[in-house]
Amino acid sequence: MAAALVGRDDELDAIARVLPGGALLLTGVTGIGRSTLLDAAADRAATTGGLVLRGSGTPFEADLPYAGLHQLLWPLRAEVGGLDPAHRDALRAALGLDAGPCADRLVVATASLTLLTRAAPVLLIVDDLHRLDPASAAVVGFVARRLGDSGAALLAATDAAGDPTGIGVLEVGPLRERAASALVAEHFPDLAEPARRRVLATARGNPLALRELPAALTSAQRSGAQALPDPLPLGPRLAASYGARLDRLPPPTRRLLLLVALDGPGALAYAGDLADLLPAERAGLVTVDGCRVRFRDPLARSAVVALAPPGERRAAYRVLAERDDRPERRAWHLAKATLGPDERVAGLLMKAAHAHRRRGDAAGAYAAMVRAADLSPRGADRSRRLAEAASVRADVDLHGVSRLLGDARQADPGRRGSLPAAVASALLVLNGDGDVDAAHRLLVNALDDRDPAQVDALHALLAVCALGGRDELWAPFHAAVARLRPGPPPLLALGASLVADPARATPTDLALLDDMIGRLHDEPDPSRVAAVGRAALFTDRMSACREAHRRVVREGQRGGAAVAVIRALVNLSVDGVRTGRWAEAMRLAAEGRALCAAHGYRILRWPLAFGEALVAAGRGDDEATRAITARMLRWAARHGARSVTRSAHHALAVAALGQGDAEEAYRHATQVSPPGVLAANAPLALWSAIDLVESAACTGRRAEAVAHAAALGRVALLSPRLALASATATATVDPSDDRFTAALAVPGGERWPFDLARLRLAYGEWLRRRHATTPAREQLGAAARAFERLGAAPWAARARAELRAAGTSGSAGAAALTPQEREIALLAATGLTNKEIGQRLHLSHRTVGAHLYRVFPKLGIGSRAALRDALTLGGPAGTVSGRAASRNQLP
Structure with a gap:
């Protein structure tokens, strides 16, 4: 049963408990899944060899006594003759097998119960019980209350309130969010994210709505290439269900409901006599609180709009436009009431679009611009508005931007490309197969000091220049910013300084x-x-x-x-x-x-990948670090994105320092910025500066280390972290107790735990070399604990190795190992695999792995590469991994 349903485990369990014998009534609104649960129960009963009898109520047979009973018991008509004469005759008459008057209902009900008990195991299923003819409904209720342990079971479903049968009720509620999402993903795997959210919000867990609402959208709407209508259109079954309820309402009520549905929730003092809404409230469609009217669920609102004739909808929008003094709402009402081109309405919509955009509502601005373009009588206006819509759309979703630009060109073929079109085109280039230089040319060639869109274009150019990370790209940007009068807006000025070159x-x-x-x-x-x-x-x-x-x-x-x-x-x-x-x-x-x-935003993957690469580097996950940075370097080389190249090298420098490979770290750090200078237009030079200082100092490049520490000192006032980095660099190139102590005392240093732990590690290493073992242990222990909290395994291993060299084994050390753990660890340190160790010691490779799993935390290490040094307490201080043995090592 559960295999065919999503999110209905509790309901299926409740049904399963009834199937051996008993009765249960399923209740819930239309589309909630009552019939699907009945189908699942029928499948289960059939697979176990039971007899399944099904029937359902229908309005067309409501006046035929025992019509529903006829559906249910007709497959057992041959068995009726085996009943005692009174029951046989009563049931044959009720089922229309014999002519003549029907017997008393109690006799018919008793005969039905006897027949079902004899046919056990049997499952009786009654759907739409509320539509069953009264005589059949009475028999079903009688039978349901008497099945007990007879081996016969009854499941019924209704959307009516209460329990007409007097048996247990299972209320089938909406699906939970996760199950609803899974159902939509199963049936519509390619549904765009905005459409998926709208469907989930409108359906509110109703399974029928979750399937019908996406199906009612066009393919362009489902893919995100076209804006979604408001409200969403209904599918046929939902429309039929709500349509039947709406048809029973008086015309004034339906007209007022349409105004409410089109205007959305809010005060309705202008809407007429609210008493006209009482029938809708009694029908469960709306709630009325004073002058505020709300639909009980979004599906009801969608139904009111979808089922109203187009002419009535346009008339309702005209009423709303006349009475609404909110400019944006009025513009939308007029737009929806207008059939043909209308420049006045298009202009009002563009004003509304710009108001949406000022509030940060890019999706609302885009929808208004597209509708304004549709209403534009002149091709030039239509083209301009579509191009602007494309530039806004590019901030919402890249899908559909290319089509909008094509429509803009087609609307006015002779028109020269506009700034908004250049912005959208540049984004398409960067997120497609184009490169930074192509996007840069598009924007620079389109710049126009007289165009109101110039500031938006300069923000786009700023992003392109920052991605490129090359000095030559910035000159046109800074020149265009300097020409702005009375000057650049604050946000653009901020980007021109602190994003371009924060140093x-x-x-x-x-x-x-x-x-x-x-x-x-x-x-x-x-x-x-x-x-x-x-x-x-x-x-x-x-x-x-x-x-x-x-x-x-x-x-x-x-x-x-x-x-x-x-x-x-x-x-x-x-x-x-x-x-x-x-x-x-x-x-x-x-x-x-x-x-x-x-x-579709490919370029924004790389700053996210940068963060992931830094974490992998800090954790000592060499494989992940190299895989991520290799992808970054390949993409950056093809697309001319120097900033992505610098990001990859920064992560690789951190990884190399963690492994103790200072030479490799220096090579990568100098790819971010040359020694002695913080590279212009390279914000990452601020973050990677300490890597260059440390690796230069450890490889004997004292002049480079001193020069870079001095460069870092010149920006120390920018932030507490840079003050900490500068103080650490100063202590690294010219170490002393006072300098290290001053670095530890930098205010706010605890906000940067990795940087602070690196400082403590450097201080502890220096103290240990000077044979100040007690203070060295204090700093190294604090560093090791900080690295372990972060999960920075190779850095923690470095600190633990220094602790051992300072005369302590750290938190546990080799002394805490059992004899077998020590033997396995020693063999692993020689480079043997788990399988080879197991063959020597007559153990399974899984047992070897389990032992090593316990060994690593005892030794304070995170990889097999650190085993040799962790076990050799008398070995050379500072040796962290075999990889660093043949290269310059950290002290």
Whole structure:
């Protein structure tokens, strides 16, 4: 039974308990799945060899006494002759087998119960019990109350309130959200995410609606290429069900319901006599509270609109337009009341679209622009509005943008490409097979200081330049920003400084950023929140932006600008990496990747991959680090994205330092920025600077280390994290107790647990080399514990190895191993596999693996590569892995 149903385990269990004998009445609204549950019960009874008798009520037979009983018992007509004469004659007359008057109902009911008991095991199924003729309904109720342990069972279903049979009731409710999502995914796997959300919200767990609502959409609407209608159209069974209820309402009630449905919930003082709504309230369609009217469920609203004739809908929209003083609502009402082209209405809709956009409602702005284009009499206006709709659509979902641009060109073939069209085209290029240079040319060639869309185009150009990460790309951008009069808007000015080159930010830039961060709690535009967050991320101020970003993600899950949601997830994820919340960072990155795939945003995968690569590097997952960075480097090389290249090298530098391979780390760190200078237009130079200083110092490149520490010192005032990094770099190139102590005392250092643990590790290593073992153990123990909390296994192993060299085995050490664990660990340290170790010790490879699983935490290590040093307490200090043995090693 469960195999054919989703989310109905509880209901199926309740039915299964009845099947040996007894009765149960299923109740619930139309489409909730009562009949499907009855089908499942019938299948189960048939597979166990039982007899299944089925019948259902219908209005056409409601006046025929025992018509329902005839359906149910007709397969047993041959068995009626075996009853005693009184019961036989009564039942034959009721079933129409003999002419003559029907016997008393009690006799017919008793005869039916006897017949069913003799036929056991038997399952009697009655669907739509509320439509059964009264005589049959009385017999069904009589039988249901007397089946007991007879081996006969009865299941009935009704949408009527109460229990006319007097037996147990199972109320079939809506599917839970997960089950509803699974049902939609099963039947419509390619349904676009915005459409899926609308279907789930409208259906509210009604299985019939979950299947019929998507089916009623066009293929373009299901794919996301076309806006969804409001309300959603109904399927045939839902329309028939609600249509029957609406047909019973008086015409004034239906007219008023249509106004309510088209206008949505709200005060209806203008709508006429609310007493006209009482029949709809009694029918369970709406609730009336004062002058506020609400539909009990979205399906009822959809039915009222879908079943109204088109002429009545347009007339209702005209009424609403006349009485609504809200400009945006009035524009929409007029648009829906208008059949042919109308420039006045199109102009009002464009004003509404720009108001939507100022509030951050990209989806609403897009829908208004497309409708305005439809109503535009002139081809030039239609083309311009479609191009603008394409640029807005690109922030919502890339699917359909290409089609919109094609429609814009077709509407006015002689028109020169517009700035909005260039913005949309550049995004298509970047997310397709094009490269940064092609997108850059598109935007630069389209720039026009007189065009109101110039600022939007410059924001797009800013993103392209940042992705490219090359100096030559920025010159046209900065020149165009400088030409803006009376000057660039604050958000663009922020991007031009703190996103382009945060290492050279001025106090004025930081003051502007802090002011904009302070206003984020009131900022309605998710794109602006994400843009401020990006500048905050590069200057280590994301902690003050997190709640606004989480709001963007929460609200974005209900629809809207997918780009803003993904960028918010990028900011939160990378911030989580920097602040030590690695598990959260990975979860957010996975959520962002899913949105990128659903909406076609390929370029936004890479900042998410950057965060994942950093976590993999910190955890010592060498395979994942190399796989992720290899993909990043390949894509960046093909598309000219230097920033993605730098991101990959930064992650690889962290991974190499964790493994103790300073030479490899230096090679990667200098790919982010050359030694002695924080590369211009390379924000990652701020994050990777400490990697370069540490690896240079460890490989004997003192001059490079000193020069880079000095460069880092010049930006120390940008943020507490950079102050911590600068102090750490100073102590690394010229170590002393005072310098390390000063670095540990930097305010706010605890907000960056990985950076702080690296400082403690460096301090502990220096103290241990000076034979100050007691303070060395204090710093190294704190570093090891911090790395272990983060899950930074190779770094924790480095700290534990230093602890052993300082005369302690850490939290457990080799002394805590059992003899067999030590023997297995020693063999594993030589490079033998689990299978080879098992063959030597006459153990299974699984047993060997189990022992090693317990050995690693005892030794404070995270990989087999660290076993040799963990077991050799007298070995050379600082040796972390065989990989580093032939290269420059960390001290």
